[in-house]
Amino acid sequence: MKTYYSQSFYTPENLDVHFSVPSLREDLEKTRTALEIAYAGFDNAVDPDMVDCYIYEINALLKRYKHLSALSEEEYAAAADTVPAGRHKGLYEHSPIRALVSHVLS
Numbered sequence: 001m002k003t004y005y006s007q008s009f010y011t012p013e014n015l016d017v018h019f020s021v022p023s024l025r026e027d028l029e030k031t032r033t034a035l036e037i038a039y040a041g042f043d044n045a046v047d048p049d050m051v052d053c054y055i056y057e058i059n060a061l062l063k064r065y066k067h068l069s070a071l072s073e074e075e076y077a078a079a080a081d082t083v084p085a086g087r088h089k090g091l092y093e094h095s096p097i098r099a100l101v102s103h104v105l106s
Contacts, residue, residue: 024068027068028072038054039058041054
């Protein structure tokens with residue numbers, strides 16, 4: 001059996017990744033996607049241990065989603081309060097996050 005080994009040297013020019021703080025919307029989308037994947041895994045799980053694993057994962061993701069949606073509502077309310085009195089606040093009086101949460105939880 002042959003073993004192959006490759007070594008590369010680090011140079012600052014090789015590192016072209018830009019790290020940035022994810023936005024609240026990106027976090028919500030990632031959490032919603034992870035929740036859909038966890039539900040799909042739960043639907044296809046046969047082993048009782050895997051069913052328990054997916055139940056814990058779904059519960060954790062639901063709590064994360066609820067927390068992020070609460071932060072989003074606070075951010076939306078703070079942004080709505082800063083709109084001048086003569087201007088329209090937007091098309092939605094309620095946060096669109098509520099619609100997503102009610103869709104996922106129903």
